Amino acid sequence: MKKKLIKGNEAIAEAAIKAGCKLFFGYPITPSTEIVEYLSKHLPKAGGTLLQGEDEIASINMCYGAACTGARVMTASSSPGYSLKQEGLSYLAAAELPVVVVNINRTGPGLGGLGPCQSDYFQCTKGGGHGDYRLLVLAPSKGQEMYDYTLAAFDLADKYRNPVLILADGFLGQMMEPIVLKDRPDAELPVKDWVTDGCLGRAKRKIASYSLTNEIGEQNNLYWEGKYQAIREQEQRWEEFRTDDADYLIAAYGTCARIAKTVVLQARARGIKLGLVRPITLWPFPEKAFAPYRGKVKGVLTVELNTGQMIEDVRLALECSVPVSLHRRLGGMLPHEDEVLAALIQQFNIPLDREV
């Protein structure tokens, strides 16, 4: 299979084409811009349509319209742009429209900076837009996963009739890595018998998000809750690394998980039984991954590029049965492996068997 040296952002764009994405609506913002640039060049050649909207609000609403007709559609942005898309995301979730959205997280709040950051975790996993809705959120940690998870995102969006978000940071978006350009796996997907593409030969259809009465409003909320519950049951994804005999765990996703793998090896070289749990889905948060460690490990260190956001989900997943602590870097800085190991040792008072 073909291997290509490309940027993470380009891997996402290429995967979208492979997944049969026919429309892309976007508005440039660093560090996600290569996605709209790459697709401007390649999507029309693949028989698709790319339109640069007047802003992010237009782009997400264009996605809304295109998804209503059953087409596979995507948009991509970075933090301040993602903020603008939140209005549309709430409507997409309510109208049950399958759209793939990418957020290549930069720093914030405000205009922030361009460095790697995970400070949109709350915004991306806890709603962001108004109302009680959920998005599936996939967090790649390397270029190959930027590609693979994008392929998966389109299928998940169609399967659940729900927006799916790819959340990565500027480091992953910008870094070049060799990537295998796989084809989309054959997957059985539900027929789109709900689309509004002209009612010739059938009864009229409508797609909307308004509930006329409180009774209908409650029914809708309960229906969505049922769907989100099914996603919670079926779609929790994570990766474990050297957790079998672990006394301590690191919980980290994306770029931090990559750094954490080296930390695990370094810790083990110093006699510390450390493992890594890497959430792949940030919503649904992989509670199942943490459940076996409730009361079983001596401590969990979350490593994040924010002031501590995922740590709340880790604590909930562990039901506060073990000490959970945080090491973080901010504003676009990345932690060094030594620094993470030192933080682990210091925060949990780990006695060292041997010095290396």
Place this chain on the structure above:
Amino acid sequence: MEKIFGKTKGLTDVPFHYCPGCTHGIIHRLIGEVMEELDIIGKTIGVAPVGCAGFSLDFFSCDFVGAAHGRAQAVGTGIKRAQPDKLVFTYQGDGDIAAIGTAHAIHVAARGEKITSIMVNNAVFGMTGGQMAPTTLAGQITTTSPYGRDPGLVGAPVDLPKTIATLNGAVYVAAVAVDSPKNIMQAKKALKRAFQVQQLGLGFAFVSILSTCPTNWGLSPVDSLAWLRENMLPVYQMGELKVPEEVKRL
């Protein structure tokens, strides 16, 4: 007995929810007739706004999508780009298209997006209870301009068709009213042309329709029509502001 007038196939049997005397209903009927006459009901997708017309998705017999406040034209763009062979129209109030949705109103026209947009201008935010809109007239009292709109403070009314007509991608722009039988017939002609422009793939078509809001104006339906005539017609430029030759010949 011979039936000479009936309900258009362009509308469903769902009863309108509009207030008595509101001219939204007349405009619905005209669009329904145009869709029926052009035989496009089965290949048309409408986009509903937020505002009084938000429930219009139940009333027309074509497929319909409900958009967020002001976003109907962006949604319409997405539909049209996905299905270029279908007809797409947005049906929006003046608040929806000329306040919150202004950016989309300008850019859909600038791009020459091959959709049809209809603005129902009643000079207020109807659904939320009669607040000031960009289209509210100078001196007009609304719940958020209780001393009358002061152009020195909040600007003069926005004449959106005039602005839209300056953009190259907007190929058909008309401003009509539904206050009298004659004007209603003109409004229908404009609506028909706006759909024909789209059928011919010429570019963006825009029809602004002066409409009444008896409830929020605090007037009877008949007095509302007179108020529209006396106060709105002199302020807004009326008629076909732009017509392509191809459509004139039809």
